[in-house]
Amino acid sequence: MTPQDYEFLRKILKERSGLDLSSDKQYLVESRLIPLARRIGLSDIGELVQKLKVGTEPLTSEVVEAMTTNETFFFRDKIPFDHLKEAVFPALVQARASRRALRIWCAASSTGQEPYSIAMCVKEFAALAGWRVEIVATDLSQDVLEKSKAGIYSQFEVQRGLPIQLLVKYFKQTGELWQLSADIRGMVQHRQLNLLQDFSHLGTFDLIFCRNVLIYFDQDTKVGIFERLSKILEPDGVLALGAAESVVGLSDAFKPYPDRRGLYRPNAVRAPRTGSAAMPLRAVAAATR
Amino acid sequence: MRTCLVVDDSSVIRKVARRILEGLDFQIIEAEDGEKALEVCKRGLPDAILLDWNMPIMDGYEFLGNLRRMPGGDAPKVVFCTTENDVAHIARALHAGANEYIMKPFDKDIVTAKFQEVGLI
Numbered sequence A: 001m002t003p004q005d006y007e008f009l010r011k012i013l014k015e016r017s018g019l020d021l022s023s024d025k026q027y028l029v030e031s032r033l034i035p036l037a038r039r040i041g042l043s044d045i046g047e048l049v050q051k052l053k054v055g056t057e058p059l060t061s062e063v064v065e066a067m068t069t070n071e072t073f074f075f076r077d078k079i080p081f082d083h084l085k086e087a088v089f090p091a092l093v094q095a096r097a098s099r100r101a102l103r104i105w106c107a108a109s110s111t112g113q114e115p116y117s118i119a120m121c122v123k124e125f126a127a128l129a130g131w132r133v134e135i136v137a138t139d140l141s142q143d144v145l146e147k148s149k150a151g152i153y154s155q156f157e158v159q160r161g162l163p164i165q166l167l168v169k170y171f172k173q174t175g176e177l178w179q180l181s182a183d184i185r186g187m188v189q190h191r192q193l194n195l196l197q198d199f200s201h202l203g204t205f206d207l208i209f210c211r212n213v214l215i216y217f218d219q220d221t222k223v224g225i226f227e228r229l230s231k232i233l234e235p236d237g238v239l240a241l242g243a244a245e246s247v248v249g250l251s252d253a254f255k256p257y258p259d260r261r262g263l264y265r266p267n268a269v270r271a272p273r274t275g276s277a278a279m280p281l282r283a284v285a286a287a288t289r
Numbered sequence B: 001m002r003t004c005l006v007v008d009d010s011s012v013i014r015k016v017a018r019r020i021l022e023g024l025d026f027q028i029i030e031a032e033d034g035e036k037a038l039e040v041c042k043r044g045l046p047d048a049i050l051l052d053w054n055m056p057i058m059d060g061y062e063f064l065g066n067l068r069r070m071p072g073g074d075a076p077k078v079v080f081c082t083t084e085n086d087v088a089h090i091a092r093a094l095h096a097g098a099n100e101y102i103m104k105p106f107d108k109d110i111v112t113a114k115f116q117e118v119g120l121i
Helices: A003-017 A026-039 A045-054 A057-068 A079-095 A113-124 A142-150 A164-170 A219-232 A278-288 B011-023 B034-043 B060-069 B087-096 B108-117
Strands: A101-106 A132-139 A152-154 A171-174 A177-180 A188-192 A205-210 A233-241 A254-256 A263-266 B002-007 B026-031 B048-051 B077-082 B100-103
Touching: A003 A026, A003 A045, A003 A057, A026 A045, A026 A057, A045 A057, A057 A142, A079 A113, A079 A205, A079 A233, A079 A263, A101 A113, A113 A132, A113 A164, A113 A188, A113 A205, A132 A142, A142 A188, A164 A171, A164 B087, A205 A219, A219 A233, A219 A254, B002 B011, B002 B034, B011 B026, B011 B108, B026 B034, B034 B060, B048 B060, B060 B077, B060 B087, B077 B108, B087 B100, B100 B108
Parallel strands: A101 A132, A101 A205, A132 A188, A205 A233, B002 B026, B002 B048, B048 B077, B077 B100
Antiparallel strands: A152 A177, A171 A177, A233 A263, A254 A263
């Protein structure tokens, strides 16, 4: 792949998905796009770039999807799901006792392991029995959403993070594949969504899982997304980020949830801003490095 | 260092499991069937047992029953690791006292995830 081809791909990926590839990620691009190029009869990435320059929208979408589809597994990192059982759900059960309804958004939900892990947590949490719990799963890629909707996973996929008791309880075996029960699948609604675009139409949520996706965005994009997330999260709601992600130094829209690493709450008391909300904070962060 | 007893009649599987588990800081003891595994446990209980189902002399299911009836035999975390990949076998294993269940083939990620699940890592 020539440096020019790499730059071209970086630019369209940034524009279309917000994916911010550093200059040393050629291997990643090659590992994802060479199989795509070969599948459509092209010999290498150079030919793929030439075809993209002619401007075929379906191919551009395929390239973006190939680059933004990331590995996921059930109950990834385990701790966030322990937080749900130990802190988040108990607090929300109390706070929403009269409404008996929860709305949860799982952003960049990929092939569904995360929203379905949340759904299983809800099912296992006795105090939420009989509540109306709506889980909205969104992703940029229609392909992964289709896989997610089907709820069918390989033997490898169901063994990475999923406790065996939950496999037996919520999945049906068909040969070497395992399908989630209709009950769990029915708890999750799927919608295609680009996080770079407006998502206010999704409504407000009590809990937002936005894990392991913001790491691929540049600082300004992250700041903008945090700002917009804060507008659709209930004042006593919770935001869950990935293990390598944080709002610290980027946004004062959220504050850390006490003693629960990776969780954040909307910050009711925000610093007065002059112009962009991000700039003063980032300046502070830079000055303290 | 914690100990893991790897019970499998296949020396290849034992070798693969040993490599993975040593990478996770376990000291490995090997046994090629349930009877030999039981002898190991009578000398001293390991922290974890990675257990095949189908083996000559004494299979994994029978071994597990014997282990759980031993004094202190409820302590080791037992993770089945078998080609018996159907719900009925999994349910039987859990009922007999298995803590987790790996369906072969497996890799390092799966073993790590299962050992994390039962609190061994």
